[in-house]
Amino acid sequence: MLSERTALITGASSGFGLLTTITLARRGWRVLATMRDLARREKLEAAAREAGVLERIEFLALDVTDNVQIAELAASIAARPVALHAVVNNAGFAMAGFAEDVSDAELRRQFDTNFFGAAAVTRAFLPQLRRQGHGHIVMVTSGSGRMGFPGVGSYVASKFALEGWTETLRLEMKAVGIQVALVEPGSFETDIWTRNALLSTGTRDTQSPNAARVARWRSRMDANTNKKANPQIVAAAIANLLETSHPRLRTVVGSDIKLGLWLRRLLPWSVFERIVTKAAGLDG
Template sequence: MTNHKTVLITGASSGFGLLTSVTLAKCGWRVLATMRDLDRRTKLETAALDAGVQERIEFHALDVTNAEQIAALADLVAKRGEPLHALINNAGFAVPGFAEDVTDAELRDQFDTNFFGAVAVTRAILPLMRRQGFGHVVMVSSISGRVGFPGVSSYASSKFALEGWTETLRYEMKAFGIYAVLVEPGSFATDIWTRNAKMTAALKNPSAANAARVARWRSRIDQSAKDRADPQTVADVIARVVENPRPNLRYAVGRDARMALRLRGILPASMFEGVIIKSSGVD
């Protein structure tokens, strides 16, 4: 029996996945860091080297929409002969765009990674966790999985679906010592809305019906970028979750995320809608 804990993290090449990989490695965890393209491992390698934890991080290729890769990685983890203490489903991206403009193909692409990918990886790992009798499954969701916001219908709907699936999984697996957890960040300084965003084609069409609203919405997004919080906060929360033997179901992270939930709980529905619309800048 090894004296370290092992975690599998998807989408570890940047953002929350990268920071969580380094944070847990610094805490003594063995990290199986996965990413779709191993050529993008350099940023994590550099961060691990700077932190002195490069020996605790392994790199594995994993496209969460590729069933064969998922099965192969699950088999590899099972054959290691060591327990897997935690799975962190972090891989994801955003499709910015107004709901009426997003195509079926764009919406399916969003769900394939953010929802079906996380579900598929979890299902592949659950048999191992059931055999060992314990494990944490952490879904990196979003406050957009609890509250819808203009311009992010595709992203929000994929996270709403993930929230429902994970809550149900929690009830089904708790008796086996497996805890499903949702971490719900607000706005943090990652590249999910920049390099990792796949803008719907309508956002690039200056003659589209929503062109003026898109311009106002994008201006508000750009203005708010400087106020986004340090993403290390999310990595620290995830680290506490996987170290907690009995974590809660949900963890809203960030002042804006907690405020949105608080306001929805105390304001009349019509007033809350007005707050959301005004803050988005679309009208």
């Protein structure tokens, strides 16, 4: 077991954030488990109790779209007499809807959490990591940060943006001793597909020129819902990255996205896009 190291995680109330919290705590880390609504802490609390690691976890309020709350939390953690070893930007959600039907407000809402939220949290904790001269920053992006997929253009755009920002940050921080890395999961069984899934208003509009296509797309997506992988694999990958002194830039997790990226690299684009549009029910 490691001597106690401290990690801060955003979006720890469910999914990857919850599992990463438990995984790190089991490995001897102290975890600052942040969530936008502390009333939703029960699931993590119960899992931590069951794993016998509750005393290693601190529950803290953080909505990544609230810049005042971010600044106050960063200041209070910087004032502690212990180092912060890692920040995991995990909080996120997916706005579904065809690009033509997603409003500007909906697109901005998607970016506010997935891109601006992660960037703001990172900037707030960088001064402390810089002073320490060490620290890991992990961004949970997605396979959707590497390739587009019909019906989730807003989500894809927010993750592409985060990929570009993070790749740049890594180059800027290399000589400072701060390790910056990306985790790119494929499809895993978490609340992102259910409780946290948002469908844009325009996509629900039966007058939309895409209405029939959306119905086909949704039934194709629903048919795939049973095929998602165990999210513990992602939690383990994040924990492994935090315990690697010089992690690589990208860690792709999941056989579906590994296959997708491999096909995209090898196949002629015209063949690849036929496969993708067929998978999304948009081939006719």
